[in-house]
Amino acid sequence: MAHSDLFAQRTKAMKASEIRELLKLLDQPDIISFAGGIPDPAHFPRDAFAKAMSLALDETSAGTSLQYAASEGYGPLRTWIADYMQTLGVTCDIDNIIITAGSQQALDYLGKLYLDKDDTALVEWPTYLGALGAFNAYEPRFDRLNAGENRTPDEIQNAARAAGGCVKFSYLSPDFANPTGKTLSRTERLAVLAQADALDCAVIEDGAYQALRYAGDDVPSLLALEFAQKGTLEACRTIYCGSFSKTLAPGLRVGWVVAAKPVIAQMVLLKQAADLQTATINQIAVNHVARSVFASHVETLRGVYGARLAAMLAALDKHMPDGVTWTKPQGGMFVWVTLPKSVDGRDLLEKALDARVAFVPGSAFYADGATTNTIRLNFSMSDEAKIDLGIARLAEVMRKAFLQ
Template sequence: MNLRFSERTSGIKASEIRELLKLTERPDIISFAGGLPAPELFPIEQMAEVSVKVLKEDGRAALQYSTTEGYVPLREIIARQRMPKAGVSATIDNIMITHGSQQGLEFSAKIFIDKGDIIICESPSYLGALNAFKAYQPKFIEIPMDDNGMIVDELEKALEAHPEAKMIYTIPDFQNPSGKTMSVERRKRVAQLAKIYGIPVIEDCPYGELIFEGEVYPSIKSFDTEGYVVYLGTFSKTFCPGLRVGWVCADPEILQKYVIVKQGADLQCSSMAQRETAMFMQQYDLDEHIAKIKTIYKIRRDIMLQSIKDYFPSEVKYTCPKGGLFTWVELRKDLNAAQLLEEALKEKVAFVPGGSFFPNGGNENHFRLNYSNMNEQLIVEGIKRLGKVLRNYY
């Protein structure tokens, strides 16, 4: 066919992660590629009860169209239960329900970014966000990270050099892909810089409650006194990703832009899924469920890190996350993780090559490993197979 696609869509590539997820359908592959929660931890029996109860008690409304902002009881629960854990005082006027936080990312670019505008983000950064942003043809300025997350002094230099920048994007908790966490002092400074430069901060927080040691850090949004920070939350990593229930928490003036954009995109999120999510939290203790998840994920993280220590060449560097789903591996500069993946697949093990996590390319000597989705035995075996591949180069 000789179709003329828009300039915007002509430059969009398939998500490397989504393509790799197809590998997980092969039973012979040990996959560390996706950011998948452990399916054996989904509350299937409770959700069966909840689904029946929603249909019996509120079936007509659950199967009907609803408001764009979202189901009021769910928004109330998020404002009352989830946002205080991030240190944020909110009401339903600050909350809009989205199809996962991924939709919030896409809407953020649609609201703030025109062609050629500058987005400032961590380096590396979440591939799904970068793909969503690239549709709007921005320029990226990458801010390096250390063990305390984005280096805020470098962020300030970038803002001084580019006061016209339109948006800052960050994942402060157990960052995807690096697993690193931004310090509290840096969170305060990011909020201050947003105010000084009048620039929105998109704070992406899918992993904040999945902490294995210590206390949950207050969000950047908790230090926001002027409404410059937009907080994106989701139940995908702490509850059931298939429901696709997330939310935006923002100043009402900004939130109204998200509502208008959502009206044009899909009108609303699933009335049924929203009611099921709300009723689960009314009937059961989500914090108790999250505690169970964290116990298992900590065990799997520990086993993966120990296996890396046991089976990878000693020169290979890797992060030791205190929560979340990922560790980040750095190889010698001359190695290309995408090429290594081809060899790893011959050993029936998969990971995500790291080059695509860098907005402006390069850094092909990195890859991301997920520890939440495989059981302990398969983690050890998969890392052993990867170690076999890596030892050919060290």
């Protein structure tokens, strides 16, 4: 039997994640990997999680932690998130919050919730490839999110209608974006919100890296800016996706969504149909750890990762040949490198692996895959000495193979 003959047509748009494939290289100890957007396991709050798991499994708690629970999520954790969002300038209650299995699941749910076939999703160019993968399953059309550009909202919407649908949402990561590391200014964020109002579409704000700022001043989130404009979360079109993966630990798969109650109510139905709930014991453990060490742990990460970012920027400046440029983020986990137009990032990776250096070619982050002379470098997993060595190796590969 040829099972593939029975697969739904939408499966043809599904592709293996280049990042997930490259993560297999981490098992090779001689590889200097700048590939995955992975927190350094040396800095997981292991002791805090050990204590939290013990508390979750004691005689009085095990009946809750090992049991089915509400699809919306663990109440005390949602209360912590509501308090945390208040510090970001957003007033909400737990009915505005759903817990998801990481923010990746949230993106899948939101794609399912909003996108009919041939609808348009506005995305940054380039954008997070996990979002492209999540949305692709629902067969959308992708268009560039460039608020404030020459195209009018009518022109954007007319193009969407000509393709057979309409603009359903804008998706972006405004703080230290994956893959570019760029942060939108307050003015740029307001332009995104104004464009969404004109298009009457939703805004999906990916806040995965917002807490990881190492320099410069905080910029209010899109949701905070819209909340300040409209005065109530129920009037806001922004949907905020948060995650504990980059701050506490990714393996537990705990993220959250904050949005107007009708959005959350519909996402609860999707959750019930998909997996019933996020693992109760994981939510309880994250709640304990967030309440005990979140602020101090994030401050530690800022010191560690900030030093590594500085080391990568210094190494790029020291080693890279002429014609190569890169972003200079103030936070997050990534630096985006633009190569001479004659250099394909995928060809460079093939040769760099021979020199025992890995990264992600940039074409995977473009909805059309057309731009090939870019690469994404991660700095969170390597210490300063390894970063300098890896960038030196990469620069030497460029010189020998492509820039002679």
